[in-house]
Amino acid sequence: MTTINNSSGGIDMSAYWLPFTPNRYFQHHPKIMQSAKGAYYYDDHGRKLFDGLSGLWCSPLGHADPRIGAAIQKQFETMDYCPAFQMASETAFRLASRIAKMAPAGLDKVFFTNSGSEAVDTALKIAIGYHRVMGNASRTRLIGRDRAYHGVGIAGISVGGMVANRKMFASMMMPGVDHLPHTLNLSQMAFSRGQPKWGAHLAEELEKIVTLHDANTIAAVIMEPVQGSTGVIVPPDGYLQKIREICTKHGILLIFDEVITGFGRLGANFGADRFGVTPDMITFAKGITNGVIPMGGVIVRGDIYDSIITNGGQEQSIEFFHGYTYSGHPIPAAAGHAVLDIFESDDLVNRARALEPVLEDGLHALKGKSGILDIRNFGLSGAVELDPVPGKPGLRSMKVLEACIEKGALVRVAGDAIAAGPPFISTPEEVQFLCSVLGEAIDVAMQIK
Known part of the structure; x- marks a missing residue:
């Protein structure tokens, strides 16, 4: 084992393994x-x-922002934790309602997670579960995109397309995953302001994958409206619209990963609003609590929720075996309320x-x-x-x-x-x-x- 004992301003940096950081370089350039x-x-x-x-x-x-701190303190003094299974806090119910009202029409159910990575894995599980209860258990294939970042869960890195995130863990990748090409072509779109005019035809690559595997094997397509972690790759004009049309045509669910683009980053509540394209699910995190406390979630089309719930067996039975100890945690939920209040007031x-x-x-x-x-x-x-x-x-x-x-x-x-x-x-x-x-x-x- 190699231990580097270095410090900056008296801080011992030998114990902390930094995420997504060149640790050796950091030791010399903290x-x-x-x-x-x-x-x-x-x-x-x-x-x-x-x-x-x-x-x-x-x-x-x-x-x-002191308004967020005050909301957190108040919630801490009222109820610091509520069990996430079999019960919930009023704060979480109210936040889910507010988020659903901000989302595109029809997306009116919210499943809370703790991060964007968990939100992605949750959305993909919902997609698989939905097709199964609808009698389409053969729809298990997932489609991501080159250079995509969908967090660091096994499902997320499987549908993700950033090579460095995947290569060390190749043996753990999920089977049955395909990738669309990314849309960045500098020979055609370098120095574009806003959406490039070239490249909408790249959406037709989805039809090729459908032809190769048969639509009845494909559960969902997941993509970021704007690919952020790979360096802000903007979709060509008309590209997302074509992806939506192809998914609808073949009964494939479309998931927008809006962990970065959600809550105003694109000058609208969600990228779906800015681009005028409504997916079947939206993942979110980051901005919902302003980064103060971890929280994420999935906004789901109402009929997807209804299908899973109504096919869940007897009333006392759990319909969807998934969740986290901290799903809908009251303190990040209180932070979320404060953030949305500030979004509105300011x-x-x-x-x-x-x-x-x-x-x-x-x-x-x-x-x-x-x-x-x-x-x-x-x-x-x-x-x-x-x-x-x-x-x-x-x-x-x-x-x-x-x-x-x-x-x-x-x-x-x-x-x-x-x-x-x-x-x-x-x-x-x-x-x-x-x-x-x-x-x-x-x-x-x-x-x-």
Whole structure:
């Protein structure tokens, strides 16, 4: 066993195994955050850093909003935990109703989980269970997409399409999973503003999979409306509509993974609303509690719920053998209520929509800088694709991250892409500052050969 005893500011870093982090690199280049308030983090060097990715896409309201803290404290004093099986808190019922009212028409049932990963696995189990009770037990095949991120559960990485997330666990992958191609083609759509005009025909790849396997073997297609973790890949104009048409034609359920895009990131309640495409299920997490406490869930079409429940045997029998100790936990549910209250009182979805052109203009102003292969954006999210250092994938973007920190901003590394998704409470000047810092940091990083 190798133990690295290193420290930053007196912190012993030898015990903590960081997730999705190059741990060896981190030991020599630690990044320690000390506090957060509003749209800013403060690190152990005393630097004030504009939060250019809303935490990890999960803090659209910024940090330490006292209204969320007060709601959590009140719920803690009232009831800190309620058993999730055979009973529930009023708080969870009310939050489910509020989320259902925000969702597209027909999606009116909510199953709570603790994370986006659990939400994805739950949605896929619901899909399989639904087809089974409908007499279609042969519908077990699941279809994801290349470069997709659907969390780290076994089902999620099976339908996911990020190679690095899958290769170590190849022996654990679920059978009966196919993948559609992703939609990013820089020869046709580099530097697109918003949705690319080329690429809707890629949806026809779903018909090929249906022909290969027979529709009666396919349970569901899952996809992110905008692929976030792989570097903000925006669907071509008309692509999602075609996917919906093909799924409907063949009786295949369509699941939108909106863990990143849900709750305002695309300037609408959900990406489904922004794109005008209604799936059969929506997964959510992150923004529902502003990242303060873990919570996730699945919003389900009402007749899917009805079919599973009415075919569940006798009334006293459990209809769907699935759930978590912390499903609908009253404290994150209270945080969710506070978050939705703030969304309404502060008009944050419209504020996010108003900042969208500011981010778009700021990012695309970087076009022409050395080493930039692509710039793409949609909603209050965007990414800059960089020319990697030969033979050292990811080093260029890591150096951009570090240069951004030196200059007062945080961004997100995604391979050799840099993603940005500022909080909805940001000012236009702060978003412009983020883009300016990113441009300066890219100049620094391009000096690496």
